[in-house]
Amino acid sequence: MRYSACLLALLPFALSSPIQQSLDFSSLAPRADPSLTGYLGVFFLGDAPSVYFYLSNGNNAASLTSLNKNQPVINPTKGSKGVRDPSIIPGGGADAGNKWYIIGTDLNIAKTNWDAAQRTGSRGIFVWESSDLVSWTGERLVQVEEATAGMVWAPAAIWDAEKGQYLVHWASKFFAASDTQHKGSPSPTRIRYAHTKDFKTFSAPQDYINKSPTEIIDLDIFQLGGNQSYARFMKNETAKTVFTEISTNGLFGTWTRPGGNSAIIASGVEGPAVYWDNQVAGKAHLILDFYEIDGYRPYESTDVKGGRWTASDRGGWPKNLRHGSVMPINATQGSVLSAKWK
Template identity: 55%
Template sequence: MFIRRALRLALSVGLCLNLSLASPLDVGELGLQAERRADTGLVGYLGAIFLGADPYVYFYLSNGNDPLSFKALNKGQPILRPTKGTGGVRDPYLVQGGGNEAGKKWYIIGTDLNIGKTSWDAAQRTGSRGIFVWDSTDLVNFGNERLVNVEDSTAGMVWAPEAIWDAAKDYAPTNIIDLDILPLDTEGKNYLRFMKDESAKTVFVEYSTTGLFGSWTRAGGSKGTIASGVEGPAAYRDNKDDAKIHVLLDFYGGDGYRPYESTDPKGNKWTASSRSGFPSNLRHGSILPINQTLYDSLSKKFGS
């Protein structure tokens, strides 16, 4: 594993590698069980985001335990500015350490791309060959910046890396653009995965009750989608409602992230959430539920 092989993360990186998806099954064939997790220990949410053409990492903290209301930290200034590669980072993804690092280590990974210094054609053909990595022991102070090349000089489009801890497996690459995996238990059996169909420009969801490398079912059947003209799904569970799942979808041709929610993701029943407290123009990133200690530390360090 390029972050640390000891992490044993199942990587989902936005470049075309080899993984064949399971054939869609009948939606009713599998039961999806979400482990009870709503408790007072989780008191808020942290978002790592980039803003439009501004390729740096920004932190957004929820207003209390509201999953749909966020405020900019650090007076709206970036918390990370890359010094390597193109000097820009997009699609930041927060990764929680697992195993012995659980609750002790966090990572931010992201795309090496400052489009102001290149062109989309160049980035797709021979640019964006590496992944930015930073780490932290408190979720507040990130350092140890490195840019890890995972492609040679003839390739490009190493975009939107994401990672998830898999206690039983070493990491495995996929070929699905903008893949976001959401665990629903601590036993490694029940998962949701959100991904973009690059041809149709839609985001859809699949679920598994047999682990990361088991059988996956597309919610809503083979044509089931959540929305079109979107990318960069960022999914997270509600801290107060066991049954509720949130996902942010990046309307890349419009105003960026918009929130959606569901209490029946298996049935592909999604509704647009209220945006009264949700910031505009946020782009492809990630959301992490956090406890009181982390919430207070972030507020103290960065303010608003």
Template identity: 30%
Template structure:
């Protein structure tokens, strides 16, 4: 009997340990399965760096560049450069907007130009799924500000008190002949029209303020529902229980060695908030512009308490390959993450070499498509994406015009922006098959006209039936780097 009790006790102990181990392991598995974070940013000066880039992180601290490190959107309007983007999600998740500074330093515009006679517009894109974006438009936010010289670093936050967005940005309105950037705000519901701009933050005297970003804090953390961090010569924190109400000064981050233009140390700007989804902890990312190193995170368990902020430990974060500057972070849902990672997968940039004119490659020129000699520029580089219209197919996305694909219309080819329609998807989708002239090469069969293939004729790309040896050669390509 004693031996029986001993065996039963052992069994109960094993069962108890099993369920204990399951209860301990389950949160870890759930945490690992949680969706991650999406960062929208620019990388630096020049026409390439001042465009829209994305990075993804599973834990909010270690980031991987998306889209092969290339821009996901390029501005085609205004100065044709964009910086300081904010990624805005509607409360119901049905719409998204990107809003950004219309500015292109070192590509036709100097800092003096931008400060004293810059664009009064911001650039806006809209999406319903976070992956297909509208054509950009310009929203004039500073034109109605007396002597307003520019519009920089736009941000927006949903205001439940007014059931619309508070859009805020920096504009230089000179004071006594000297530059003075202040933060202005207006209300909007659609980022196409705004109310009359009003002063939002104005520091005393000649003190300028360019960058500010607001975070909403849950009940039970600190004394304020909202905390804003501003780059005004240092990183200054303020708290409020109403976005358009009274804000209380909370201090700054000088105590942890983060300072700005008025002192020594780690000169930073572009504060960017992120809430860790699995705990009451926040990262405030700061752009180390003075040392050229881009973003680093400082962390806190209470955004309104300056004494809780900590510099990152060595090796505790990684920002990926691209430099990440003044941007915006979105906590993704599972569905959003699936779409984003599929759409902006790190598919390599490749060229299509002609079989029967092997010194020629497919390229676009003024949005027409042809084969041209020895082209190595990005005009001849495409990402072979999963087909827009069907599984087991491919679509060709331009590298230097992200969101634009090779599409046939009346059997002619052009480079066209994806408008999200089923017709576009079908016209831009192809089946990759063994080369019609050489099975070690490739040919591309139309998805919606399966009796036709991509081929060149008089060096222009066409969609034709292939019935001759010449046609088979014209319709055969090598996918190469």
């Protein structure tokens, strides 16, 4: 549920010859970015529904250390007073490099149960914003879904350059309009979306991924090496598997599944979150939440389009991190975070 589009470096080519002009830039891997020297991870821990920060050990994408003495950096005060699935969103457009958002699910399971949380759960998303990654202000709980929805889970976002706004997406299931108390049978869970410029006002929600009768949750979208090329990762909640799809013609283009319709990355997992490696061109990292075992585990790939992922070394990876996201950062940002939350 997480977004890296604003961190992609431009490919170092000039269109100065017929050969270069014929290149398909969507097929080229983004180059590594030497200005990025670490990673910031935001998670919740087990049944502790707050936002916890982790900083990488050096520039190692699969090695993290807790900040703030393993205490939360953000404690929600609105709604259920519990936030799950936090996603950190770099600013897009004029806000690139100047603003960041953290959004998340409004759910404190200690105050409810899983059935009620899907029938009469929150229809809003938590939002915090920052201009320095240290001070997080403007807490708000913004309703994004209509009255027939039973819940809004795992919101995340990506900058939609064609629209000039953020595309925000989440998982919801729905009840008949006449079933105002949501006691009947709901629809299968599907992915919804809306656009926003400021995470305050959102467009009317619409379907983004509907694979009924299959239940789909936990979407994360990842921009590849071109303006129209994307990978998206999601959980088949019916089969309890995570799989990927690829589009080379935009966020609303045609999506295909590498390896065929039955291909998966892993089973018994959820909360996929993906980010580029700072040092190795074309290398990406994917974390998967083994929710019934020990939380997130890291994976890596140099063939995202092919859907080929292998387990990373977990020697420096903490246990029991739950559904969140990771964002590459520069040395200044790392120093500020370390100084504030060491």
